[in-house]
Structures are given as C-alpha cells and as structure tokens.
Amino acid sequence: MSDPSIETVGMDSLIVRLFDNIDEENMPWMLAADRALREAFGEALIDLVPSYTTLLVHYDIQRLDLQAARARVSEALKGLTPVTSGEGQRHVIPVWYDVSVGPELERIAERLGGSQEDVIARHCARDYSVFALGFAPGYAFMGRLDDALATPRLKTPRQKVAAGSVAIAERQTAVYPTLSPGGWNIVGRTAVALFGRDREGYSLFRPGDKVRFEAISREAFIEQGGDPTPLAERGDTPTEAQA
C-alpha cells in the first residue's frame, strides 16, 4: 500500500485513496481500512462506501468539521493491519448456463475460439473476489476473470436484464440481483437470491467474499426456483469502447 491520500470531495464527504489500480491484493487493506474507519467515526459516520481502491466517508457535519473528520481518518489509518484472507465468506453459486438465458455465451465462445462448454468450464474454474458493491442493491463486482473470457460491454445496454443473470464485462463478472437495465454480457442465470430486505445484512455478497460458480442443468435450476424465461432482448454487437 502506498501512502494513503485524504481528498475533499464535498461539504461532508472525504475520499480515502489507498491504491491506484484494481487488484485482488488490495482487498485485505481495504477491509482493514473499512473496519478502522467505522470504528474511528462511530456515530459521526453517515455512510462509508468502499470501492476498488478508495473509501468514501460521508460524515455528520453536526458532529464534525472538515479538520476533525480528516484527523479521524488519519488516526484510523495509523498502524493498519491487513485483514487476512479467509475471513470473508465463501459462496458457491449454481448457474444454468444456456444461450436462452445467456445469449452472449455464443459471442464469448467465438472470441475464445472454443465451444460454449469451454466458456462455462473457464468461468467455473476459479474463485472470484468481491471487489465492490454498486450499480444496484447487492450488485457485486467480482474478478479477476480468466483473460480469455474478457469481453467488452455491449454497445447499447439492454433495457431489461432478468434477475439472477450472470454477467461478464472486461475482466470482471457479476450477477444482476433484480430486473434492471444492463450492458454486460449475459452467460447464464442463477436462482439464488442476492439481496433481500429480510436477509441478515441485506446483501448475500460483501467485499472480500470469495465466489465460485458451478454449472447446473435446466432441471436443477427450475427445482431451485429459477425462472427459465428466455432473455427477451438479444444483445447487440460489442464495442471496444467502455459502456
């Protein structure tokens, strides 16, 4: 970890920058900073939003001014000890990989120069780290994806991506928790619920968790409560530009 910077980004918010680039190796430090900042701010914390390399601290200006908030950040970052891996949860997510619910299986197979089975095998072959949550409640950005599967986002995002859709963009993968618009390549669908108001902590995935996907049959997917309705819209041609 390089020297962290503390940046003003608004009247009541600071960005704590720990790294410059996305890297799995960041996670133990990011988790440690998350804990330390929560502890240091206590009641004066309104929201703490970690991302790949930074944490946004939204503090209560009725309790702290800018100088006091900066001082708390500095104090929290002193003597940070990385949170050892293995403390996060491990999840195995069963996925029905099929072109009817994951139309971009075809395109990714073509890019790979292999079969759809090859794509599935590679997607299931490694543990992914949850880097950050964002975009929608419970939407987890995970990586790193096998280089051979890396695929740019769709040029025009779909208006409707079904809940449970398993997706790929560049060297990241994710699952859409609820029906939403989306520009990622869809390769399959899971019946696992990712976000719920009645779930402890609301979100299944948390930063630092490890996720592995496991291919299952259509029958098993339906038995788990999955909805096999095909994805209505076909994705358009991918572009090298970022969506």
Add this chain to the structure above:
Amino acid sequence: MKGLIVERAGPLALIQDGGRFGVRHLGVTQGGAADWVSLGWANWLLGNAPQAPGVEITVGGLTLYAEAPATLALTGADLGATLDDEPLVPGCRFTIAAGQRLAFESPRAGLRAYLAFPGGLDATPVLGSVASTVRESLGGLDGQGRVLTEGDCLTWSGGAGPERTLPSGVGTLPGDGERVTLALVGGAQIADFSGTSVFEAFNTAWTIDQRTDRMGVRLTGPELHYQGEGMVSEGIPLGAVQVPADGQPIILLNDRQTIGGYPRLGALTPLACSRLAQCQPGTEVWLTPVAAGQARDVHLRQLACWG
C-alpha cells in the same frame, strides 16, 4: 382507515423523507426529498420532525380527495394547486374538510411541491427509510418503491402542532429573473481539468437540459476538458459534478448510483442541490466556489431554523 385518496396520480408523486442512510455500501442509493429544504419547512409548519415522511409532487397532475378533515402544509414549487378550485399558494398551512379535493395542475414556478401531514405520513420504513426509489423497488406506501397510484390512501397518525407561519423569504422559490447560483465545494479531480475549463465552470451561464430526474441533472454549456488518467470507480457524494467524455457536466442527486468512474469537479452543497431540484429545463444556473467550512456553517444555520 380514512385519509386522503389519490383520485388522479399524475406522472410522479412519491413518498419521501430525508433519505436512506447507512446502506450505501450495499449499493443502495440515498433517495429522499430532492428539495429537502422545502420538505423541512412543510414539516416545520405542522411541528413535525424536519424530514418526516411527506409527498413529493413532481410537475403536478395529482388530485387528492379527503375522506377525513386534516391540517396539512404545502411548500416548494407552484404547481397551480387548488383546494376545491380555490387557488392555494405554496408556503402555507391549511385545513382540508372531508369531501374536499386538493389538486395540482402544472408547474408555474419550480418543479417539485411538498405536502406534509400531521406527525408525518404513515408508511413502513424499508432499510431505515420510507424514501421511494422506483429503480430499487424500495420504500413508499407498499415498501416496493412505486409511485403514488390511483386509489392509494394516504394516512397519518399524529396531530398538527400550534399554528405557525413561515418566516418571510423561506419555503418558497426565488422569483423570475433572479439569478440561480449554486455553491460548489471544489475537490475530487478538479486539479486535473484544464485551467480554461475550471475558469469556464465558474463563469458560465449553464443551461439545465431536458435530461433531468432524481438521479441527476445534465447541464449544457462549454465543453470541459479533463486531462487526468482514466479512473477506477469510486463512491459518489450528493451533488457530485461529474464530467463524462462529452464535457457536459451532470450533477448527481438523491437517486444517483453509489459508485462511478467519471472525473468530478467537486460537489454542490446539499442546499444548492435542493435549489437545483426546483430548476426547470431551460433555466440558466451559475456555479460558484465555496469552502467546505463555509458551506457547513450555512448548512448548520438552515438546520437550526427547524430547532
């Protein structure tokens, strides 16, 4: 239970409070009243907590039928409100008798009106708030975030406090022709914009674009140039002024995404956001720099008004 029945829903009437906090790390947006100052004054008129649940009426088109008498308060935009066809000027506390209708037509000044109820509207908080976020299916009357719909019944459980009238000059919108100045706390990637762009940001009459909603407001004007490197997505505060590749700023409001990767000039103050939330497309606005400490002082003074 008797209350106010939605007879005509209009395009966008939402139950809102101060917003949903403590869950943004899960990807859940902040939500809450876009013009939180107007909601605060509406609640103050009834003796409620400043951000007690009320209705945010965007653009108008809403008609409510009273099954029971009530004391209510109306602030914010002038949407041509009437009480049984008698004009109702925003910035007031009023009583509605059983059988009367409260109707909103179309914007005359501003965009969003706020209606407060004795003790606040009844709605069950979801993740700590009743703020309706349609995109996330959270909050509102049914907990699913949907907009008010014909047949919905608005109820409340509290009583109105002693009669109050607004101090002069608050709870209503500045008049026509008054220059709209939005205070911006500079920061984030501001140093990575060209000097000309930073000058232009603060010395331009920016125009509010048609593309404006609770997520963000797009401004049109000179093209701003970011000279820094590509960014990794990071947390976004309320009012963040982000500049995508086309150089036209987007100011992110209550329903913004929690993280994003566009460079930013800093963020409008929450007070400036509340003002921006009342600007119709085509309005000219000016950005003016303010120090975080000074912005905090002004903000605390606003909160102190409500005791």
